[in-house]
Amino acid sequence: MSDLMARKGDLHAENFGTYMDNHGILNFDVNDFDEGYVGTFTWDVKCLLASLNLVCHRKCFSDEEIKRILIVCVEEYLKQIYEFCKHTKNEFALTLRNTSGKIKELLNKAPIKTNTECLQSWTTVQDFERKLTRLDKRSYGKGKYKIKDVVSSLAQGIGSAGKITYTFLLEEHSEALESDVILYMKPAQKSAISYVVRNPSIDEYFKDDGLRIVLCSYAMQASTPEWLGYTKLDGVPSGAAERFESR
Template identity: 25%
Template sequence: MTDTSPRVVHPTREQRIQNGRLARRITPVASLADLAESDRDPVALLEKQAGTRVPQLVPVRYGRMATASFAFLRGAALVMADDLSRTPNSGLHTQLCGDAHASNFGFFATPERRTAFDVNDFDETYPGPFEWDVKRLVASLEVAGRDNGFTAKERRKITRACAAEYRETMRRQAELGNLAVWYSHVQPSAGNLGQLGPVDTVMEKRTRKVLEKAARRDHLHALGKLTIVVDGQRRIISAPPLLVPVEEVFADLDADGVYDELHRRLRSYRATLQWDRRILLEQFELVQAARKVVGVGSVGTRAWIMLLRGADDDDPLFLQAKEAQRSVLSYYVDGPTYANEGERVVDGQRLMQSASDIFLGWQQGPGVDGVVRDFYMRQLHDGKGSVDIEEMVPKGMKLYGRLCARVLAFAHARGGDRVALATYLGDDEEFDEALAAFARAYADRTEQDLQALRTAIEQGRVKAKTGL
């Protein structure tokens, strides 16, 4: 068999340093503070996305986004990608999360049953300029700080600390060997958040509470929360529009035919798993499926959960299948194309995360409307947990922002040239100041965009459902 893959080039450390210096000359670090004026219509960009989403759920998305500036930012990955495309570009690319706001980091159980903290949303993952992820993270902290009523001085400390942690972590990663970089991770405990320094008693109690809650979020917890027993059979509850069993979604179709298709989809998905995990999955049988609304930005894309039974009814497995559409970044950055966008998500997640779900895979197939759609699949609940950004105090958000920045730097160091990145970032506070300034400017724009959405709702341009 002939190997047609291109030969890998291995530049020397000095050449990588020179690449970082060149990028710094072409795009000075201070220029990362710039936010160009734009006449783009944020509502029009959101409406463009709505065209490929479930029509009944789009008003839920608008309703959730309209509640606050941070909620708007969470759902506006496309809007921010459009804005970032107009800003100075470092030219230093790595695998991006694509939606690295503060709520897209969290706790989860690794395959070894340890608790990890990492990036946990990869719907928009795509190669691109490293600073786009950092800017979205730092801006989200500024926006959340404003929503929480923090002073300008408090917010500046938070955003500068986040940028500084990213810069300092990348510089440390640049000194490590390849395997050490690959294995870098954060394993948090109540009294130790990734070696970021001591935490006070209040913060330790809050962290312990989050970790304990995450540990309880397993498949048995999901079984009790999402299902009931009807006539001796376990069934997923019906709570439209947020949770709707597949029999209700496709009430006009033959149920047997629907489940025949679901079994086919499961077999197709199973083929994307590692061989040993296929053996494990084969030991579970499908019981029922349902459509489930999740998140803010994802609302309206097709998301399903599947209940599978193992040895008995007390041995459940919940899988989640989320529609994977084209990454918002791909409209603004030259990069690869994918036969299946679900595979894009899986590849990006496996590269960026220190450890990934054993059931992470992808699938593709036509819907009842004949449109072929891509999906990625994973476990629904497996020790997953997150902090409540809206309830944070300044000290807690500063520490949390640093934690997010650290794992983001770990991820970027795996997928990009950490030596060039570290050289570009430098050893002074110029990058920290630039990102904090950008965050302030972008928070102003986000407030304007939120008002534009609220005005569109008031004037009837778009419909919103609130309280869901």
């Protein structure tokens, strides 16, 4: 068990992005912890390198260029790990305050996508009330936040292909249309890593795959999103979070 730690399980080039954390600060970090589990950290590194290799090949980089990119990736990874070891009490997060170049450019564009563009992409305003574009006529339960609308759709991505996901439109404490929040919820499946790492104590701890996704997010993100959570729908574990991307 000494060489096992929390790992993402699906660390590839497209699983990096921006999100608003629970302090209202924009972060650039890894995302999508459906395959999160406990394992050897080198598996994540190898997965990332394989992904970068494929991206570079698709962009027609030469073998020498690709080799250099992969070497630099590993070198910078090790350099950052050593920094973490030297400053164990420092919290590390990539935000507008400490980034530059392309990362800062992405973060600067994120507020637009997070609020206005995301709402415009997923919703329409009908009779002065915001609704999701594919309206579901079912009634919704009462709670702290008003559920204004919900739609179901087929999940995207290889691991989630064919699964039903749900998009919720919530009204917060304000009735202003631009303050509405869009959440998504999708079934949590068993991590592929669990078929390789055979350990009864870990299996016992991760009985609920929705909880597993949340715990892995807390373990591997510098600061977690505000709406991150898990639940069960008809007995099926599910993960939930705020939706940031446009259609």
